[in-house]
Amino acid sequence: MDLTSLLTIDDDTEKDKQLRKAFAPYSPSITVDGNEFMCLIILINMTLPRKRLAHCWDISSAQKLWCDGSYIEKCLAEVYWYHTHNLKYPNTKVSGQRLRAAVNDAYPNVLSSANLPHDMGWSHDSKKVNLAKLFLTKFIWDGNETTLGILLSQRHAFWEKLVIDFGLSRDLLNKISEKLDDEFSLSTVFPEEISEYSKQVIFCVNDEYISITPVVSHAVQTMIHQLRYPIRKTTITHNHPASVSSLVSAVAGNVQVLDYPPLIRKNSHHSFLKSRRDKKDCFDYRALRSKAFRNALKDIVKGNMEPTLRLRRKQRVAALRVLRKQLILWIAPMMEWRDAEKDVNDRLLDTLEDKLIGLPLEKLPELVLELSIKFHQSIQFNQYIERYAFHPELMEPVKNQIRWLLKYIAGSQDNEEVSSQYIYIHLQNLTVEDASSLSNPYITGIPSLTALWGFIHNYQLRLNKLGSSVEMKSVAWFISDYLAVKEKKLPEQSILTSSNGFFRVKRSGIIDGNYCDLSMDLVIKMTIEEGCVIPSESEFMAALPSRFAGGTLLPPLLSEQSQWLQCYQSCSELFSVIAKFPSSGCWIYPDNGSLDCFDTLTKRLTEESDLKPVHIGFIGLETPKERTNATANKHCFAEPCIGVVKCKNAMEVRLDGAKHYFESAFWQQTVEYRAILMKKGHKE
Template sequence: MTKLADLLVIEDVAVKQAAMKKWFMPYTDDVDVDGLEEEALTVLVNLSSHHKGDQCKDWLDKVRAKHHLSDSENIESSLAELKWFHSHNLKFPDCRVREQRLIAKPLPTDEVFISGRSLEPSLGWAHNSAYYRHVLWLLNPFRWQSKSTNVLALVREGQPIWLALLQEFGLEVKSLVALQKAINAQVPDSAFPTSVSPYSKQMRFPSGDDYVSITPVVNHSLQQELEVRARDKNSKLSFVTSSLPNSASIGSLCGSLGGFMKVMNYPLEIKPAPQGTLAASRSKTGHYLDDYQVTNYQVCQVLNRMIGAEPLKTKKQRDKARSVQSKLLRKQIALWMLPLIELRDRADLTPSEQLLEHDDPLAHDFLTLPEVELKSLATQFNHRLHYAFQENKFTHKFAYHPRLLQVVKAQIVWVLSQLSKPSTSDETVQSEQYIYLSSMRVQDAVAMSCPYLCGAPSLTAIWGFMHHYQRELNRLIGSDSPFEFSSFSFFIRSEDIQFTAKLTEPNSVVTKRTVSNAKRSTIRSERLADLEIDMVIRVNGSERLSDYLSELKATLPTAFAGGYLFQPQISAEVNWLTTFSSRSELFHTIKGAPACGRWLYPSEQQPSNFDELEEKIVDDSDNIPVSLGYHLLEKPTVRANSITEHHAYAENALGIAKRVNPIEVRFSGRGHYFERAFWSLESSGETILIKNYRN
């Protein structure tokens, strides 16, 4: 924790000035001012007095600070801005929202996720940028008596030390009383707008037999926490900077940063692998197996630990580590064998692979033997794996290592046993069918799923795409028993996020009531993603989906997560829309998804705060933060300008999802996939979340 006393002893004047300003800004951790209350107030007041026409050259100039507080005009300007203090910023990111503010706490709920309820509430300000400086001395936080606070809170509490200090600095008793009354009157515990601004977003979600509209708003405390963590050297979270124009008009936090705000950065990191086919691998290396999967750096680390390079103290630790390492090795062995597994799966070989002659005896046996006899190849695969170790300069020391002989063969036997398992009879699920969209291209999808996070597309946006699809299909076919699209499973083949800006359409004129040029709204830079995806949609209905293939293709929405959805290129010759009534047939199709892609699974355990989020991401790199939905700030109510009868303000709920390798999906089995891979909407009076589908 930084203490004001440490800043005061800095000898270099320029460094001291910069440090003083930095540590009294909302984007840094609170500075401890115990015992130095007078100096702290001096700095805060001088921050408010500093402006272009009269710059402050010494933040510790008490004469200047007292002059500022003794001027009634300055106090009146500060009092006038109290009514624009907020807990949630309605002007972020669009400063055209005007004459509105929001003070609220999220509704109580038992659901586990990260939202403003995870943090101590704090206030920000958003109004006319010309008055930005007048609120700094009241709002900027610091630590006093082991608690995060600010002058506004201390005046409201009536802390004698601070009230006496303010009077000493020239604030008259009359002005001080007026300040206390204004704070109590204009900064209530709860305040909601009476109407929805035309510049505020609204989203519709099902609610009973009707829809409710939600306006998402950013939580000031949560944004402030991210700024602090982004500057914390001990934080393991990954961040990227977003840029916003007219920063002082957006709010006090954004203004203090010049519009350069931090958001968590967790892209899916999935790149296409056009050279990953068996034909390409065979041509390049002469092998049927992907040796890289068992000779890369990650595997070397695992094997090193397995031979005792990093000994652990207790047997319990050793057993746990051995179990984890064995599973990692098993996964890599499965990926090593994947080219042959995929080749065996294919009923119709591609032309390039039909030309291959299976001159490798092991490959020939694997491709021709019945499934039940695959385990007989364990010894041959074991020799081939150790040969791969031997041929690589980084792994040659692991070949036939006495501590690895048994465990390596055990993992090979496990993989072959899974492949040898006979297919179980299909589970009959009454009226349940599936739509499989394959190799769909998405362009310019919004990569920032919420104002706090850049990475995977918004889950609510994906659900919205599915729900829109359902509405359009039912409207077209006009059936008496409409289809219900209940949940979806999501696979990403590739992702490419770009930082760019789109030219907006002219939407107003330069001068009203005269002939003048049209002008565009402010151009704002965005992070947009180009994706290639697969999507499985679970459908409930009494009629057969296969009877409506042309309607399914005709009604497929083109809007997807803020971008545009396109079918695969014709030259790819992909059957991009298929329907299934059998789980076995669907799983047989999706289990062969390319190894370079990842399924996005709901996580069973969700974090409730940022410390837990950081821990889960560090423990498993396949865990990534996602926007799970919304935490309501109020019960839906009637509000002017709402697109539905009832409207509510809500803040984003953050959680984690798990990136799952297709080989893990294959070996986990059909039941695991249909139980764990699907997302659906779950609404309550307090939350609207996209969660694991529950029958």
């Protein structure tokens, strides 16, 4: 977008709207080459509230302001409050502090401000939010993204002549340039103390506890706003946006965040299985309705869309993977039905469904042809994919995938023996109420992985207080049910005020957030110190923490399930239980793919429906140091970062086998220089 095209808009109201939008911090920067004078006019006028000015290109209004030295100095004073990371987000009670951090090196497969160009925002007194726009607003000039503040601090001759010709005195220009140069040369500025309103999170790093204050990156927040469909987003509302930052003010308090809940099927496992039995139907037709499945069929049938042979092969392989995955989901009820039936071999084998349920496992591959026909009959009544039913280009690929699938199911019951020196505990059917689904300031959906590890670390401490010598190495996470909670949380009355000698307790202001209720299973891998006794199951139960991701954690009711914790030393025995998990839920798996920039994130989230962004850790903006009001001996400000996880269906995990599960499903916390990240657990 360029300024010239916007200035040609005939309707004045629409022109003003589009110009203000183009110079807003949430919009991609606009090119101003050839219209530098009008750019200056707009920047000056934007320092006024919109109600005081009819049009932002009014030259007379801009000239009055520009010749008012005291007014320009007020704008200049707000440069002090420019930041790279916003300490006032989301709690505006934090005051008198600013933070500027130099961009650190990017970490592999983790996204943060290090993956973006250096960018600055503003947060201070809400009355002065417009004054900050003069030297902060970004635009593109001479092929580079810049601001008026940067250009004047660099003493660029063209812009110096422009501002002087418009009426700025040489003395004031020198003062402005010196002030801007002094401020922009400060690459790192950190508060000497921590505000009582700033959050602190405690981590154990190298057997030492440090406290971390998470701070949101202006660059990342701006990038999230600039991402477009098909990226899924929702909004977090702030009631006093100008008090938060220039960016939040520009979007009227409606901050956009990525919205990616886990892949949980709506119908509960038991009700769905019952309906399948009642209808004598062991197929899940929802698996054949997804957009990814339709695209896969299209790619297989029209496999010559890519320009090179290598890309065509890559496209076909990816399409066949999607086809296989959806076929697994399609026949998942059959596998669950077989698990639930006690006497499957006593059934009459009249229909395909009866054969799938009643035949011995080793005979399932004999049903390849019948199941292939059933597949094509199933899709011929779907208006979006009916043209692919019995398509000659699909007949052989579908038959091959079904043949592989039935052979794999036939052999999947003979789980290979996986040796292990570890002890595993399986926590079953845990319920969490009001957990924070806003895993970091950029993402809502799956709760934070660092919260998962915080739960594990707390569990270890509580166990060891009971006299155990347990070290928890890693954890696997299965979410069986998920429900987003829409209501706002009303804070407790906690502020004591007095009026005319009477005291009363007020509530603090609402800070918007997203919450969820979920049901989950955890498999924790641990070691016991040599010579020590393994804690009993009752001790494991007694030490269970009562909080998870900010929510209340509850075990199952004793009337429903008294033995909700099991201890295993045999991997095969544990996997025989895990293999029967319902297909309605999903495992949260570490992702093995590459993630090097936000364009890659957008592409992968669009192409791979089972990938979800999540808070995966913190990157320290400084070396931990002693700081006033810290809850630990050392403290640092850190930026939350974005990673991706794979929501893997329970049936896929079952077919992958025990070895793959124990090598790929577990998470552990790692420390790399200044970064505290959740990564795939080490192999045994």
